[in-house]
Amino acid sequence: MGNQKSQTFPTAALFGWYDKHGRDLPWRRRWPYLASAYHVWLSEIMLQQTVVATVIPYFLDFTRRWPTINDLASAPLDDVLAAWAGLGYYARARNLHKAAVMVATEWGGQFSGDHRHANAVADLRALPGVGPYTAGAIAAIAFGQQAVVVDGNIERLFSRYFAITTPLPAAKTEIAAAYAAILPVDRPSDWPQALMDFANAVCTPKQPLCDGCCFAESCQALARGLVDQLPVKPVKTPKPVRRAIAFVAVNDQGDIFLHRRPNQGLLGGMLAFPEIGLASKQADQNLDQTMAPFAADWVLLDEPVLHVFTHFALEMKICLASIEGTPQPIADDIKGHWAKPRPADLPSLMRKIWKAAAAMLLPPHASR
Ligand code: SF4
Incomplete structure (x- = not known):
């Protein structure tokens, strides 16, 4: 690594490629114009763990509702969480709002x-x-500074281009050093975006387009026959499995019983069906209708819903009940409300649960 490699990095070829093939994204501006820091920050937080195509409509919706960071800071947290519903990893939305308040x-x-x-x-x-x-x-994209910006795409591209054989995540230091060594003075805001787009379109995870790649002449992985082996990924350990049970109650108005989860913890602050077991690391829990939040004629559905979180896989059983009148609470700590089903306001797991439950409720109700 170092100067010798930095001198051979095809910066001009990369910018040439970006000028022709770089994506036009709603938060992006081309050098010498700089994107708004609010837009860069918002899009980057949304893009953590989420693909560009999913993020675009959310970004457009957020910037339409809250055109400035001050508008976002003034918005009620519940509105921000509702607008975020479906993007997942809800701690991001709570931090987004906290950060907006701090800036404001x-x-x-x-x-x-x-x-x-x-x-x-x-x-x-x-x-x-x-x-x-x-x-x-x-700093790079909105302020035009020579900052180090390494995402998964750039990690892959640099691991290959410089033939970095150290396994990830240990290789991150080496990759960041390579990045710092070749940072161009010109077009600092375009640079990371060009690298990301190039890696995303050409130096793809599987079957990269080495034939015709404008880096092919100097790519060390290609020269050494290592393309398929790089980057060296960490050994994956299987995710632990959790089991939980959700209670979906529907009243005679077609409303569903929801509560807002505590701000701290999984799906914090989001609307949800009452459930038991989600926070427990025990996989072998005995979960059944007797744990319901209120007495009703609960029916356990045959198929659980499967959902994967970052650190564990979840098998969620579903209990369903049609309620008439006002149910008698069994669990005191559930404070909920009845509302018309609006899947868009629910996090993905709860949407899946509602979809499975609603399929059983479709007319006639008694058919389950
Ligand atoms: S030659 Fe292949 S491995 Fe090397 S940078 Fe280009 S696409 Fe990636």
Whole structure:
């Protein structure tokens, strides 16, 4: 690694490729124009764990509802969580709102403001939910600084181009050093975006398009026959399985019983069906109708819903009941309300649960 490699990096070829094939994205501007820091930050938080095609409509919806970070900071958290529903990893939405409030109240409402100086990355990292990658992305893309911005796409491209055989995540330091060594002075905001687009379109995870790749002459993985072996991934351990049970109650108005989950923890602050077991790491729990939040004629559905979280896989049983009148609570800690089913307001797991339950409710109700 180092100067010798940096001298051979085909920067001009990359920019040439980007000028022709780079994606036009709603949060993107081309050098010498810089994107708004609010837009870069919002899109980067949304893009964590989520693909571009999914993020675009959410980004457009957020920026239509809340055109500035001050607007977002003034919005009720519940509205932000409802608008986020379906994007997953809800801690991101809570941190998003916290960070917006911090910028509005402590930074004078200016995302960039005084933070364009050389330590912008360190300042930005003080915001909740902003790690080194996101801080680097804002500094490079919105402030035009020479910051290190390495995402999974760039990791793959650099692992191959420089033939970095150290397994991930240990290779991250080497990749960041390579990145810093070849950072161009020109077009600093385009640089990470060009690398990401190129890796996404050409140096793809499977079957990269090495034939005709404008890096082929100097790509070390290609020269050494290592393309299929790089990057070296960490050994995967299977995810532990959790079991839980959700209670879906429907009243004679067609309303469903929901409650808002506590702010801390899994699906924090989101609307949900009452459930038992989601927070428990025990896989072998005995879960049945007797644990329901109120007395009713509960029916256990045959098929559980399967859902994968970052750290575990979930098998969620579903109990369904049609309720007439006001149910008598069994569990005191469930404070819920009846509402018309609006899947768009629910997180993905709860949408899946409602879909499975609703399929059993379709007329006639008694057919389950
Ligand atoms: S030659 Fe192949 S492996 Fe090397 S950068 Fe191009 S697409 Fe990636």
